[in-house]
Amino acid sequence: MKVRRVVELIRGRSASEALAVLQFAPQAASEPVAKVLASAIANAENNLNLDPDTLWVSTVYVDEGPTLKRFRPRAQGRAYRIRKRTSHITVEVESRPKPAAKAAKKGGAR
Secondary structure, three states, X not given: OHHHHHHHHHOOOEHHHXXXXXXXXXXXXXXXXXXHHHHXXXXXXXXXXXXXXXXXEEEEEEEEEEEEEEEEEOHHHOEEEEEEEEEEEEXXXXXXXXXXXXXXXXXXXX
């Protein structure tokens, strides 16, 4: 649940803008999401020869990973179960051409 809040910040943004948003996000989960996004950008650049400036975050989602079960000793011989949850973060980027600057029309403002 905590990582999903961070992922919502970058969905649909350009890759460089998403990295900037994650850099200044106060949540602790923003660091691993930024690492996954940087890895996706590097993979697109090196493996597919795409320009990093034209990359956009097309799909990003978080699934539940394996749960590590640990025990915390309590009073009178009891033990409480602690679940250390993990998650799988998936980020897909796509290349979109940069929009060309539109020519200003004469007399456009009325």
